[in-house]
Amino acid sequence: MITIDDLIRTGTGTGAVAAPVKSTGCASSSCGASGDAGELAPQIWEKVKDHPCYSEEAHHYFARMHVAVAPACNIQCNYCNRKYDCANESRPGVVSERLTPEQGARKVLAVAQSVPQLSVLGIAGPGDALYDWRHxxxxxxxxxxxxxxxxxxxxxxxxxxxxxxxxxxAMNIDHVTITINMVDPEIGAKIYPWVYFEHKRWTGWEAAEILHQRQMLGLDMLTARGVLVKVNSVLIPGVNDAHLADVNREVNARGxxxxxVMPLISDPAHGTYFGLSGQRGPTAQELKKVQDACEGGAKMMRHCRQCRADAVxxxxxxxxxxxxxxxxxxxxEVDPSQREAYRAEVERKREAQGVAKAAAAAFAPETKDARTLTVAVATKGDGLINQHFGHATEFLIYQADGGGVRFLGVRKIDEHYCTGGLGEDSALAGIIEILADVDVLLCAKIGDxxxxxxxxxxxxxxxxxxxxFIEPSIAAFYARRREGAPADA
Structure with missing residues (x-):
């Protein structure tokens, strides 16, 4: 039985080092596509096995939460406005409540009690977690x-x-995400109006150069110590879209x-500089093009949802x-056995999914088939095609060809189709636009x-x-299409 009094008695921990955190592990070979333990070094597998942000596979099973305990920030980004707050909006920097450390810990305990899928606690602001390091x-x-x-x-x-x-x-924090939008300060000056460093506000090229050098130094220091680093980059059309392949090569070289690569969220209602100045965000197709251009360097994450700073x-x-x-x-009252039982169940599901993926691989022809299928999937998780088309708020996108099935990314939709009879036509038009380059849509059910x-x-x-299961179903569909194709196709 844990109460808020227990938290207060143990102190805020400002001057103490946390007890070592047991590494429970996750799996993704490329993390843009599902992987397994055989594709990663054992020590990496253990670090990412249950981490939904570092593994495409794990995100089907495990939950994360962010606590908004770090409101202060030391830079200004043209795509960020932390003053804007809406409970119904999902974008980085947005929170409904700013918490003290004691309140944040209490919230984590409450979530752990109710959500056995919880495996990760992240602090992502709403400012900067390290500038507000004390909290x-x-x-x-x-x-x-x-x-x-x-x-x-x-x-x-x-x-x-x-x-x-x-x-x-020392605190056994072995996952750190750094937002790196440039490695050229000339481009950085278009993204960051100022940074606050060594008790001084810097602007323009100098500000971007300071930020760049500190980011590269921090990345080098983390990877040298064995900390897994994920780099986030915001894709800003006309600003850094052609530059992100350079960012990928640089961060890959540093480990x-x-x-x-995430799309810029640009809406005048958010009050950001880019939103108010008319800077548009990328289309789903533009995002995919940049992600594809980065392949071959640092592994691409394609399942990001751009979470709020208080997401659960x-x-x-x-x-x-x-x-x-x-x-x-x-x-x-937190019962650790609930999460232990849930993780045991996930391992059983993973075993079944592994068998299914092996079967999917058998569908791949012995010779390379140049034809491809782009497939959208409606899913509620567990790696299954288990959601009604009308209830989907996003679709997972896959590509199938003679070499197998691979995950491409996530496409959110602004309005799902089933809205109680209101707005269905406009919703469907929006879905069709988002899926314009898709060949097939797989779902649990769809109306006429x-x-x-x-x-x-x-x-x-x-x-x-x-x-x-998603992958073997796509492989079976691809094989069916291939077998039914004309001989000269």
Whole structure:
């Protein structure tokens, strides 16, 4: 039985080092596609096995949460406005509540009690987790004492990173995300109006150069100490779109584990400089083009959902509003056996999925087939085609060819099709636009009207593989298409 009094008695942990966190592990060979233990060194497998952000496979099973305990920031980005706050919006920097370390730890305990999928605690702001290090460290210390199996993660802009690497390592924080949008200060000056460093505000090229040098130093220091580093880059059309391949090569050379290229979220309602100045975000097709251009360097992450700084739950869902401070119980009873039982169940599911993937590989022809299929999948998780078309708020995108099936990314939709009879036509038009380059859509169920509309624009919808594993279903569909193709195709 753990109460808020227990947290207060143990102190905020500001001056203490957290107890070592047990590494429970995750798996993804490329993390843009599913992998298994045989494709990674054992020590890496153990670090990423249950981490939904570092493994495409794990994100089907495990949940993350962010606590908003670090409001201060040391740089200004043209795509960020931390003052804007909306409970219904999902984008980095947005929170409903800013918490003290004690409040943050209490919230983590409450989530751990109710969400057995929880495997990761991250601090991603809403400012910078390392510039606000006192609050970040205090929160981690409290959580680690009571939940030693929870992985600890930090997201940072990197400006203050070199100052804290020793403490990060000592606290067994073995996953760090750095947002790196440029390696050329000329481009950086278009993204960052100013940085605050060594008690001075810097602007223009000098600001971008300071940030660049600190980011590279911090990345070098982390990888030298065995910390897994994910690099986030915001794709800004006309600013750094042609430059991100250079970013990928540079961070790959310095040992980054993953590179996540994310689309700029640009809406005037958010009050950002880019939003108010008319800077547009990329289309799904433009994002894929840049991600593809980066292949061959640092491994690409393609399943990012650009989470809020107080997100809770599986990627693609946010249960944060269920765990606001006013809804937390005074007494929290955390039973570690619930998460242990859940992880055992996941291992059973992974074993079954591994068998299914092996079967999928058998569908690949012995000779390379140049034809490809781009497939959208509606899923609620567990690696299954298990969601109704009308309920989907996003689609996972895969590509199938003679070499097999690989994951390409996630495409969110602004409005799902089933809205109680309101706005269905506009919703369907938006979905069709987002899936313009898709050949096939697999889902658990789909009505006649959307089926006809999708077919009319060349997208073949199918619910033939409802509740089957994703990859083998796509492989079977591809084989069926190939066998039914004309001989001269």
């Amino acid at each position: 970040t460290k205090a929160t981690f210390n409290l959580v680690a004492r009571h939940l030693p199996d929870i992985k600890l993660c930090i997201s940072t802009n990197g400006l203050a990173l070199p100052d804290h690497v020793d403490e990060i390592v 980054a584990f993953l590179h996540n 739950g599986l990627l693609g869902e946010d249960r944060g509003q269920e765990f606001t401070l006013d809804k937390l119980p005074d007494v929290i 009207c959307p089926k006809e509309e999708l077919a009319a624009v060349g997208i073949e919808p199918s619910d033939d593989f409802a509740y089957e």
